[in-house]
Amino acid sequence: MLKPTITEQINAQLNREFFSAYFYLSLSAAAESAGFKGAAAWFMAKHREENQHAMKLYRYLQDHDAAVVLGAIADPSGEYAGLLDMFEQTLQHERGVTEAINDLVDAALTARDHATHIFLHWFVTEQTEEEATVSDIIAQLKLVGERGEGLYLIDKELADVAATMNQALAAPVA
Ligand SMILES: [Fe+2]
Ligand SMILES: [Fe+2]
Known part of the structure; x- marks a missing residue:
């Protein structure tokens, strides 16, 4: 049995x-x-990964007989000034998600909800990995700047990473 405040916050994370x-x-x-097929595949793999994150939360709620509440999903469309900007916006986004996960961990501790606390460890670790991966890509993109050959190679590498993902x-998952 989850406390209402925990159910509510897990549903908020589900939406996130x-x-x-x-x-x-x-x-x-x-x-x-923009012609970056490798990056497109990488972002698409992330899209699938994030759906799985949502479904992990969905499954957790169901397993605890807590109500799944599906709210509206905000419009994600933004302006992207090239590949570097796309990954910088990604890092900014993931940092926000990390903050939200940390808040959720705090809530679980305050509620003395040890099951939720342990369940959230996976997300804490995942966020560390995601931020590190995106930071590495940003560093590579900064190295090559606007050089076409460099961007071409990074895009090819992203295609390989996407295939593994x-x-x-x-x-x-669910
Ligand atoms: Fe996620
Ligand atoms: Fe993520």
Whole structure:
């Protein structure tokens, strides 16, 4: 049995994860339009990953007989001034998600909800990994600047990473 405040905050996070999925889908569309097929595949893999994050929360709520409340998902469309800007906006977004996860962990501790606390550890670790991955990509993009060959190589590498991510995503969560 989850406390109402925890149920409410997990549902808010569920919505945030679906927004993340939507945000990455908009980035994938923008990257593909700009000719970066590898980055488009990378953002698409992230889109699928974020849907799985949402479904982990969905499953947690169901397993605890807590109500799943599906709210409206905000419009994710934004302006992107090139690949570097796309990844900088990604990092900014993920930092916001990390903050939200931290708030959720605080809420679980305050409520002495140990099951939720332990469940959230996976998300804490995931956020660290996501921020680190995106920071690395940003560093590479800053190194190459506007040089076409460099951008081409980074885009190719992102395609490879996306293929690996898609393999890991093959198993359904919920
Ligand atoms: Fe996520
Ligand atoms: Fe994420």
